[in-house]
Amino acid sequence: MLSDMKAQGFRYVFGPVASRRLGRSLGVDLVPFKTCTYDCVYCQLGRTTARTLERREYVPLADVLGEVARKLETEAPPDYVTLAGSGEPTLYSRLGELIAAVKDMTTIPVAVLTNGSLLSQSSVREALLEADNVAPSLDAGTAEWFQRVNRPHPAIGFDELIEGLVAFRQGFKNLLWLEVFLVGRAPALDDEVRRLAGHIERIRPDRVQLNTVARPPAEPWATPTPREDLLRYARMLGEHVDIITDFAPGKDEPRGIGGADEVLALLQRRPCTLEDLAEGLSVSRLEVLKHLEDLRGRNLIELELRGGHAFFKARRN
Numbered sequence: 001m002l003s004d005m006k007a008q009g010f011r012y013v014f015g016p017v018a019s020r021r022l023g024r025s026l027g028v029d030l031v032p033f034k035t036c037t038y039d040c041v042y043c044q045l046g047r048t049t050a051r052t053l054e055r056r057e058y059v060p061l062a063d064v065l066g067e068v069a070r071k072l073e074t075e076a077p078p079d080y081v082t083l084a085g086s087g088e089p090t091l092y093s094r095l096g097e098l099i100a101a102v103k104d105m106t107t108i109p110v111a112v113l114t115n116g117s118l119l120s121q122s123s124v125r126e127a128l129l130e131a132d133n134v135a136p137s138l139d140a141g142t143a144e145w146f147q148r149v150n151r152p153h154p155a156i157g158f159d160e161l162i163e164g165l166v167a168f169r170q171g172f173k174n175l176l177w178l179e180v181f182l183v184g185r186a187p188a189l190d191d192e193v194r195r196l197a198g199h200i201e202r203i204r205p206d207r208v209q210l211n212t213v214a215r216p217p218a219e220p221w222a223t224p225t226p227r228e229d230l231l232r233y234a235r236m237l238g239e240h241v242d243i244i245t246d247f248a249p250g251k252d253e254p255r256g257i258g259g260a261d262e263v264l265a266l267l268q269r270r271p272c273t274l275e276d277l278a279e280g281l282s283v284s285r286l287e288v289l290k291h292l293e294d295l296r297g298r299n300l301i302e303l304e305l306r307g308g309h310a311f312f313k314a315r316r317n
């Protein structure tokens with residue numbers, strides 16, 4: 001029984017989850033929770049706990065590949081194997097080897113969701129060359145807004161970020177989808193978007209995906225950009241622009257995936273692992289983690305170790 005339960009356990013691979021951008025996406029998480037080069041004010045995982053530039057093998061490559069292989073053997077094929085997760089995947093030092101090994105294993109395309117901050121390093125650009133789809137972010141037109149919204153590691157400069165994106169595009173022959181995540185509203189954002197358009201002209205992505213806050217952000221002042229502003233900004237950013245956010249009907253308030261209450265409701269019926277919750281709610285386990293932290297902070301749930309697995313359950317009074 002115990003070995004059966006362990007055999008089912010996945011530490012680094014989650015899903016497949018439904019993704020608006022990538023269809024059914026099998027997620028691969030390469031760094032510990034909130035290990036990132038940025039501390040974005042809109043981050044749905046909360047504030048960054050480890051803001052770093054250190055590239056290393058945070059999790060064992062062989063274990064990650066073993067889990068990917070096991071998932072691909074047992075599940076219906078996803079649309080993408082996506083390197084994303086609870087932090088910045090380009091911090092993983094063996095990224096190039098990982099992508100090559102996944103591509104040896106399957107014909108399912110590999111996508112990488114990155115904040116783009118390390119593309120100024122030629123070794124990171126090289127590591128990504130074999131990916132089928134790289135989706136970096138660019139949320140600011142100026143260094144000032146970059147500092148305010150992305151709160152990067154002090155060694156990351158805005159000009160280097162732009163030059164890294166331009167250099168990557170020059171060498172990368174597959175799909176490059178640039179995500180622009182906007183916070184706030186017109187008219188304050190108008191100049192940012194105008195300048196962004198200039199950078200995008202140089203970067204030449206295949207698509208631009210415009211997004212805004214739809215889930216509870218790290219900082220309450222990170223408010224969504226209203227739909228009418230997004231539509232106008234999409235036109236300003238040129239051709240090939242999609243708006244990918246989900247709008248809450250009739251209001252611009254941040255909206256949860258169902259929220260902590262939905263997680264609590266499930267736990268009140270049965271103890272669940274993180275994976276149970278993510279699958280049950282059809283969301284990524286990263287989103288679930290944020291709600292679990294909130295519920296634990298409010299002393300509404302507790303953790304129980306059973307059969308080598310961590311189960312969350314609602315506290316009974």
Ligand code: SF4
Binds near residue numbers: 040043044088115
């Ligand atoms: S949104 Fe992405 S890049 Fe920004 S802090 Fe969160 S994980 Fe890092």
